Amino acid sequence: MSLDDHAPSIGVLANPAAGRDIRRLVAQASVFPIAEKRNMITRLFSSLGMLGVGTVYMMSDGNGIADRIRHALETPPPSDQIWPKVVFLDMPIEDRAVDTLVAAEKMVAHGVGGIIVLGGDGTHRLVASRAGDVPITALSTGTNNVFPAMREASIAGLAAGLVATGQVPVGDCAVRNKVLRVDVNGVESDLALVDLCTSTELWIGSRALWRAEGLDQLFLSFAEADAIGLSSIGGLIRPVTRAAEGGLWLNLADPASAPIIVTAPLAPGLMIDIGVEAVQDLRPGEAISLRAERGVVALDGEREIEFSQTDKLAVRLEWDGPLTLDISKVMTYAAEHELLHRVNAN
Amino acid sequence: MPLSKDELLKAYRMMKTIREFEERLHVEFATGEIPGFVHLYAGEEASATGFCMHLDDRDKIASNHRGHGHSIGKGCDVDAMMAEIYGRGNGLCGGKGGSMHIADLSKGMMGANGIVGGGSPLACGAALAAKQLGTGGVAISFFGDGASNQGTSMESLNLASVWNLPCIFVVENNGYAEATSSKYSVACDDAADRASAFNMPGVVVDGHDFFAVYEAAGEAVKRAREGKGPTLIECKLNRYYGHFEGDAQTYRGKDEVKNLRATIDCLDRFRAKVTSADLLSEAELDVIDGEVAALIDGSVEKAKAAPMPAPAELLTDVYISY
Ligand SMILES: Cc1ncc(C[n+]2csc(CCOP(=O)(O)OP(=O)(O)O)c2C)c(N)n1
Numbered sequence: 001m002s003l004d005d006h007a008p009s010i011g012v013l014a015n016p017a018a019g020r021d022i023r024r025l026v027a028q029a030s031v032f033p034i035a036e037k038r039n040m041i042t043r044l045f046s047s048l049g050m051l052g053v054g055t056v057y058m059m060s061d062g063n064g065i066a067d068r069i070r071h072a073l074e075t076p077p078p079s080d081q082i083w084p085k086v087v088f089l090d091m092p093i094e095d096r097a098v099d100t101l102v103a104a105e106k107m108v109a110h111g112v113g114g115i116i117v118l119g120g121d122g123t124h125r126l127v128a129s130r131a132g133d134v135p136i137t138a139l140s141t142g143t144n145n146v147f148p149a150m151r152e153a154s155i156a157g158l159a160a161g162l163v164a165t166g167q168v169p170v171g172d173c174a175v176r177n178k179v180l181r182v183d184v185n186g187v188e189s190d191l192a193l194v195d196l197c198t199s200t201e202l203w204i205g206s207r208a209l210w211r212a213e214g215l216d217q218l219f220l221s222f223a224e225a226d227a228i229g230l231s232s233i234g235g236l237i238r239p240v241t242r243a244a245e246g247g248l249w250l251n252l253a254d255p256a257s258a259p260i261i262v263t264a265p266l267a268p269g270l271m272i273d274i275g276v277e278a279v280q281d282l283r284p285g286e287a288i289s290l291r292a293e294r295g296v297v298a299l300d301g302e303r304e305i306e307f308s309q310t311d312k313l314a315v316r317l318e319w320d321g322p323l324t325l326d327i328s329k330v331m332t333y334a335a336e337h338e339l340l341h342r343v344n345a346n
Numbered sequence: 347m348p349l350s351k352d353e354l355l356k357a358y359r360m361m362k363t364i365r366e367f368e369e370r371l372h373v374e375f376a377t378g379e380i381p382g383f384v385h386l387y388a389g390e391e392a393s394a395t396g397f398c399m400h401l402d403d404r405d406k407i408a409s410n411h412r413g414h415g416h417s418i419g420k421g422c423d424v425d426a427m428m429a430e431i432y433g434r435g436n437g438l439c440g441g442k443g444g445s446m447h448i449a450d451l452s453k454g455m456m457g458a459n460g461i462v463g464g465g466s467p468l469a470c471g472a473a474l475a476a477k478q479l480g481t482g483g484v485a486i487s488f489f490g491d492g493a494s495n496q497g498t499s500m501e502s503l504n505l506a507s508v509w510n511l512p513c514i515f516v517v518e519n520n521g522y523a524e525a526t527s528s529k530y531s532v533a534c535d536d537a538a539d540r541a542s543a544f545n546m547p548g549v550v551v552d553g554h555d556f557f558a559v560y561e562a563a564g565e566a567v568k569r570a571r572e573g574k575g576p577t578l579i580e581c582k583l584n585r586y587y588g589h590f591e592g593d594a595q596t597y598r599g600k601d602e603v604k605n606l607r608a609t610i611d612c613l614d615r616f617r618a619k620v621t622s623a624d625l626l627s628e629a630e631l632d633v634i635d636g637e638v639a640a641l642i643d644g645s646v647e648k649a650k651a652a653p654m655p656a657p658a659e660l661l662t663d664v665y666i667s668y
């Protein structure tokens with residue numbers, strides 16, 4: 001049984017790569033298996049179907065999530081649940097980050113009322129660059145993330161479904177996020193949601209940044225004292241909330257000579273001394289040129305851009321990031337407006 | 347530690363030598379002059395090179411049926427390898443092993459292996475020896491996605507973990523075991539997931555990027571040398587030729603290999619990165635290309651000219667009485 005095609009739709013975008021980057025070797029980062037992502041997604045279906053979401057659009061992938069969901073759809077849902085119709089997007093599969101970009105674009109083009117993202121900071125970063133004003137429900141799959149929170153999928157599904165079906169007004173419950181944009185030779189190139197860090201390492205290599213050596217400048221859209229990863233360096237000196245107008249900007253240095261040393265949890269199980277030379281406020285719109293002549297730029301903890309002497313890079317904090325749903329606010333609104341409880345007339 | 351200029355040149359020479367060796371074998375095999383089976387490693391060079399760049403004389407490797415790259419990486423003589431593949435008496439193993447049994451114990455290359463999954467138990471043995479003797483050496487087993495499903499691979503992961511061996515398991519996932527897709531045949535998400543079950547770190551790296559492999563390999567080798575135990579690293583990569591020379595490859599997409607060569611070739615990527623970072627010049631790399639081409643030309647010429655093993659050699663090196 002499925003709901004009619006005119007019912008509201010939602011995108012569910014799960015990173016098909018099980019967290020297997022080098023942080024399992026150089027730190028003690030958690031592993032989040034695809035089987036559990038599949039379970040989370042079926043829990044989303046329960047909530048979305050109950051609220052009348054008709055269609056869920058999903059990314060096609062070569063790594064197994066789509067296959068497992070197809071398999072899950074072959075057996076009827078538990079008890080009398082009605083799940084939405086699931087449509088796998090018609091798209092080329094490259095098994096790379098570009099798949100996520102394409103899928104997010106297609107979801108937006110299909111007019112979804114929200115995109116539920118399952119992944120880490122990196123996956124959210126990719127979706128954020130394509131989501132426009134479609135509200136994102138951010139779900140972390142793993143403990144190594146700052147932007148998305150670890151939450152129960154059924155509740156996230158309720159919140160996303162309540163908004164997509166118009167039962168809760170998006171304006172009351174979605175928040176705009178700051179982003180860090182990087183311009184390469186005057187052209188807007190990419191963005192980070194939480195941290196943008198330059199390093200004098202030369203290569204993207206195995207992507208993660210986990211050593212103090214080479215870290216050069218760090219730009220933060222927000223910095224929480226209880227965060228994991230690069231943003232903890234700022235968060236442990238001068239915390240900045242997601243809602244605060246500006247961000248932070250730090251020049252890093254060798255801990256042996258730096259005026260401030262922060263012991264920062266750069267990855268799960270990995271506490272490292274980082275030298276800090278200067279901490280400054282980062283004002284929205286202000287373009288800061290990078291001081292390194294060559295090196296790499298890491299976006300939300302992963303090396304993404306290699307640059308050389310001939311490249312000019314600048315970083316800006318902007319308030320034009322993605323809209324994210326505040327799940328607690330949506331659910332509180334639902335309670336106050338009696339959306340999920342009713343008085344028994346008997 | 348960033349790679350020095352000499353190290354970058356060495357890495358490029360290693361990858362290029364493997365590539366030329368394989369491209370040339372692809373051509374020569376078609377003439378019918380080479381006996382036996384040949385499985386080519388072209389496309390996967392960054393993996394063997396990224397790991398072998400960290401190894402020295404203390405270290406040992408176990409290879410598989412696709413072993414030319416590992417052999418060159420560990421320092422086997424290219425002329426002697428080519429002669430071996432041609433079945434000549436001056437081959438690395440007297441001409442009796444051929445492509446699938448190339449070995450040179452003096453270089454720590456414990457052998458290509460016709461038994462899928464046969465290498466990892468050998469690597470465990472070498473790692474145990476290094477540990478008992480306190481040499482600081484490590485052992486690496488290179489094996490495929492298909493081999494990762496073998497019982498011997500699982501047993502070796504278990505043993506290496508239980509005995510905390512300086513052993514590194516490198517799954518070279520090229521997407522196929524013969525014609526069977528690894529997406530179908532490997533039950534977990536990534537072959538690297540198996541590491542958690544055996545209580546060791548499991549990591550996936552881009553096997554087309556020398557620098558990605560080199561970095562992860564360096565961490566795993568360091569960990570092993572420091573006595574911290576085994577690691578499993580899965581390199582996602584692709585082979586440019588069939589499973590064996592002569593494979594019609596009906597199971598592959600029409601332009602699959604063409605696209606791979608055009609977009610993610612490990613040698614092209616290496617060249618682009620080091621030249622745009624101004625670390626090496628095109629001219630310096632071109633010199634290596636020329637030297638490698640001459641080396642491979644010479645090795646084929648010499649192999650063809652060399653005599654076959656004498657009939658009297660039939661039983662030497664075949665049986666060993668302990
Ligand atoms: C024990 C054993 N079973 C089967 C074979 C036949 N065989 C040779 S190579 C191969 C596939 C190996 O695939 P993979 O490990 O992925 O290595 P690749 O060829 O892709 O490098 C098989 C099944 C064999 N040689 N040994």
Ligand SMILES: [Mg+2]
Pocket residue numbers: 490491492518519520521522523524
């Ligand atoms: Mg294979």
